[in-house]
Ligand SMILES: NC(=O)c1ccc[n+]([C@@H]2O[C@H](COP(=O)([O-])OP(=O)(O)OC[C@H]3O[C@@H](n4cnc5c(N)ncnc54)[C@H](O)[C@@H]3O)[C@@H](O)[C@H]2O)c1
């Protein structure tokens with residue numbers, strides 16, 4: 001990545017960038033065998049970073065809405081919208097804006113509308129979707145060797161050119177065949193859909209574990225046995241208290257407030273998100 005300069009900025013100086021995150025990445029224990037390179041910077045000067053960047057990754061939080069329409073279910077996009085407005089006000093040259101948070105389908109379109117409505121004269125924005133699939137317990141490994149990187153763009157020549165720029169960045173450390181391009185909405189949905197399928201899987205394992213308890217079968221032995229089936233695979237097969245029940249996905253979808261996940265996990269919020277999307281579409 002020596003030919004790419006990365007500046008991490010955050011609105012909240014206490015929240016990571018200039019202090020905690022910098023220290024984290026300096027610590028060789030967090031990133032084994034690695035040291036923070038000279039091309040990685042941390043700052044709270046957001047406007048300067050916007051002015052200087054060619055590609056801007058918006059990585060802000062998207063919590064579950066606490067009020068209003070979609071309370072306790074939909075994603076709150078206020079932070080995404082504020083970040084987009086700020087980019088539009090500050091940028092004096094064309095930029096590629098990369099939507100990184102987990103968001104409902106068609107959020108990229110809203111970002112594009114906010115950028116265009118607030119843009120300085122003559123400035124053009126391309127918006128890409130690039131959802132993050134890392135799990136917190138394996139964050140660095142997932143960053144370095146992801147199963148796949150998804151990049152969604154508009155299918156116009158400009159959109160494809162913007163996607164190519166981001167592909168080039170990821171290609172610096174990820175094999176090209178693991179970088180998949182598609183349209184914006186497919187990309188946004190690929191994130192929520194993956195979480196829905198993973199949740200359904202754990203939910204099913206939990207449902208099966210209820211049978212094991214009654215019959216005396218060993219849940220670990222049985223899950224190892226079916227995890228060896230190449231169509232199933234070994235991951236996300238541990239029974240756990242967070243997911244529920246014998247009704248599997250149906251229960252998960254229709255009684256979603258019952259779903260809980262481990263502290264710190266965004267899984268629950270993402271499942272609420274897709275449940276809300278599905279209900280909004282009257283499906
Ligand atoms: N953490 C994960 O494991 C994970 C995995 C996959 C996807 N995601 C998604 O990524 C997104 C971010 O997650 P996170 O864990 O990094 O959240 P986080 O809350 O830890 O960090 C978000 C940061 O954005 C900052 N911020 C908010 N508005 C800003 C603005 N206008 N300008 C600059 N900075 C601003 C906040 O101060 C905060 O430090 C969420 O949508 C989440 O669902 C997270």
Ligand SMILES: O=c1ccn([C@@H]2O[C@H](COP(=O)(O)OP(=O)(O)O[C@H]3O[C@H](CO)[C@@H](O)[C@H](O)[C@H]3O)[C@@H](O)[C@H]2O)c(=O)[nH]1
Nearest residue numbers: 132133134135136236237238240242261262265266267270
């Ligand atoms: O076999 C398993 C695996 C996980 N869990 C539970 O499932 C939840 C999610 O766990 P995990 O996937 O390990 O961690 P997260 O950091 O929540 O990551 C999930 O959520 C992220 C945010 O959307 C996605 O980016 C990741 O791909 C997705 O794995 C937690 O409550 C776990 O306790 C189980 O019960 N059994």
